[in-house]
Amino acid sequence: MAPITPSPLTWTIRFKCHKTTVLLHLDPTQSFSSIKAELLRALQESHPDGINGTSLPLEFEDILLARPNDPMDANAGWTGIDNDAAFVDDDEDGEPKKGKGKGKGKGKTGTATDCMQGAGFKNGGCLAFKFKNGDADDWSDIGGVGDEKWDVLIPSYEDQFDVRQEGDVGVRPEYRG
Numbered sequence: 001m002a003p004i005t006p007s008p009l010t011w012t013i014r015f016k017c018h019k020t021t022v023l024l025h026l027d028p029t030q031s032f033s034s035i036k037a038e039l040l041r042a043l044q045e046s047h048p049d050g051i052n053g054t055s056l057p058l059e060f061e062d063i064l065l066a067r068p069n070d071p072m073d074a075n076a077g078w079t080g081i082d083n084d085a086a087f088v089d090d091d092e093d094g095e096p097k098k099g100k101g102k103g104k105g106k107g108k109t110g111t112a113t114d115c116m117q118g119a120g121f122k123n124g125g126c127l128a129f130k131f132k133n134g135d136a137d138d139w140s141d142i143g144g145v146g147d148e149k150w151d152v153l154i155p156s157y158e159d160q161f162d163v164r165q166e167g168d169v170g171v172r173p174e175y176r177g
Contacts, residue, residue, distance in 0.1 A: 004025050004026060004027055004030075005025075006025045009027075009028075010025045010026060010027060010028075011025070011026050011027075011028050011116060011121075011122075011123040011124070011125075012024070012025055012026075012123065012124060013026055013035075013116065013121070013123075013124075013125055013126070013127060014124075014125070014126040014127070015039055015065075015126075015127050015128075015129050016126060016127070016128050016129070016152045016154075017051050017052070017128065017129050017130060017151060017152065018051060018052040018151045018152070018153055019052070019153050019155075020047065020051050020052070022039065022042050022043065022046070024038055024039060024042060026038070026116060028115065028116050028117035028121075028123075029115045029116075029117055029118075030115055030116065031114050031115055032065065032081070032114055032115070032116075032119075033060065033061075033114075035065075035116070036060040036061070036063045036065070037060040039060070039063060039129060040056065040057065040059075040060045040063060043056055044056060052151065054131055056131070057131045057132060061132075062131055062132040063129055063130075063131060063132075064080055064129065064130050064131070064132065065080070065081050065127050065128070065129050066078035066079055066080045066081060066127065066128040066129070066130075066150055067079055067081050067119075067121070067125075067127060067128075068126060068128075071125070071126075074126075074152065074154040075154070077150070078128045078150040078152065081119065081127075128150045128152045130150060130151060
């Protein structure tokens with residue numbers, strides 16, 4: 001898939017790993033598989049030697065994504081989104097729920113969330129990423145899905161200017177006046 005030309009309908013999403021931030025312009029209905037492929041292509045161009053001593057994977061399937069537990073606090077941890085449970089709206093039996101309404105035909109299932117918009121993301125949001133290590137068949141060697149062991153460092157102004165104001169992960173704080 002060719003890179004998307006930015007327009008008023010495209011979203012800008014930040015991808016973070018350690019101190020690296022990659023900005024991508026994405027279509028809100030683009031699948032997570034194609035998003036990972038674009039991320040890998042951008043990383044191969046900008047960081048061909050890898051990130052923080054970790055070499056880049058050869059396939060986009062070896063990239064794991066996570067969403068922040070609290071968009072207002074990056075230190076609250078991250079939750080992996082690559083498992084089916086993060087996308088499917090299941091009932092008690094583990095079967096996808098049927099849609100409700102007066103429409104004819106089959107009901108909708110909750111599996112249509114394999115895109116940014118369907119999974120509840122917003123323009124300007126943030127995702128963490130990490131890579132699968134070696135030839136292992138599971139993600140257990142890097143923390144696994146749902147684990148809070150994500151190498152994301154959020155910069156603060158205190159490091160540079162001795163002022164205590166932490167960076168954010170893409171959402172402006174709510175104004176309470």
